[in-house]
Amino acid sequence: MNREEMEQLLVAYLYDELSPEERARVEEQLAADREWAEALQEMRATSGVLRRWENADPGVRFVFTLPEGEARGVRRGRLARLRRTPAWVAVVGVAAALLLVVLNARVELEKGRMTLSFGRAPTAVELAGPGGEETSGFPIEPVLAGQYVDRDYFLRSQAELIRFVATLIRESEDRQQAELVNFLGSYAREAQVQREGDLLFVDQRLDAVEGGTQDILRRVQAGFPSSVER
Amino acid sequence: MEPTDLALVGRVMEGDLRAFNALIARWDRGLYNFVFRIVGHEEDARDLVQETVIRVYQGVDRLKDPRKFPSWLFRIAHNVCLDKLRSGKNRTMLSTDELTEGGRERLLEARIDRFRHEAKPDEAAYRSELSQILRDALQTLSEEQRTAIVMREYNGYTTQEIADILGIPVGTVRSRIFHGLRNLGKTLRRLRVEEGGEW
Secondary structure: OOHHHHHHHHHHHHOOOOOHHHHHHHHHHHHHOHHHHHHHHHHHHHHHHHOOOOOOOOOOOOOOOOOOOOOHHHHHHHHHHHOOOOHHHHHHHHHHHHHHHHOOOEEEEEOOEEEEEOOOOOOHHHHHOHHHOOOOOEEOOOOOOOOOOOHHHHHHHHHHHHHHHHHHHHHHHHHHHHHHHHHHHHHHHHHHHHHHHHHHHHHHHHHHHHHHHHHHHHHHHOOOOHHHHO | OOOOHHHHHHHHHOOOHHHHHHHHHHHHHHHHHHHHHHHOOHHHHHHHHHHHHHHHHHHHHHOOOHHHHHHHHHHHHHHHHHHHHHHOOOOOOOOHHHHOOOHHHHHHHHHHHHHHHOOOOOHHHHHHHHHHHHHHHHHOOOHHHHHHHHHHHOOOOOHHHHHHHHOOOHHHHHHHHHHHHHHHHHHHHHHHHHOOOOO
């Protein structure tokens, strides 16, 4: 028997998990080697100390609070949305934005729907839109190295950028407001379920107390045991 | 008559939320103490048990054998603890002494010294101080040794059951317990000597 095997058997011996044959083998080793006997003695003492640490009360009840009627798949979806967005999402987002610039992307926002197209830079007529009115897209015209950029181009691009960002902010605000309303609604529902759960718990405990009291009463009515009477 | 765990698990698998909460109410004390002894922090332990409860509810469909619910429950709790410990975001406040090499052990020795020499006003104070020493002593072990010892000493699982829960060979579990108990023995030896040798 090598050392590692003996260590493992000693633990099994300590917790009385060995067959009679294995116990006999371990006891033979313990009798022959004082080091193992001392190790066992110390492990037994340490185990005894550890068991003096009593279980603590958690101080709270652990209740699952989502509405009972909801389908399990829906619950998972909601929980998933509440989780924090991982950091890689931001990195991918920035990379995607850079890609859009390189590919001369055109983004269109209309009634909350976004469409994306790639290709040549739009002309001034296209920028003005049908009838001369402004479009809701953000055209990005690539500028080659050494190419002259005039004041008109710069001002137009800047105006487009401001309008595009304003649109994004407005869409984002609308979306956030909607999400907040949804969240508050679900929070209120969960609070209600929690309250019902608490009431159920109190009810169960009261039933248990009542049962115990009735049991005591029955025993009192049936008379004390003879040993108590003496 | 109270329904058995098996009956409750069956009802949970049919989507009965009340049965689920009744089942958790039977296990939450053991679960909390298991998690608390692994992470060493009460608030973290409460959060992690709640996280465990959520994961159990979400995954109960995947439980193939309802009779294995308790070990499955503890496996999930253990995974939740591991995620927490690996993220390094536990709330335990470390003093500058603890951050230095061997600082945690020195603080534990100081605590044991105080325990040996200061008078305890009552039994409750004695038990509370002893619990804190044992909590700190367990935290000096590796997570693997701590988990094996906690499952064996406090949750009453056999080494074979621990091996099944953790998915490792039973010999590995026994080795972890052996070295864990030896390490703890060195730390707690002075405590035992003071208390009269054997407890």
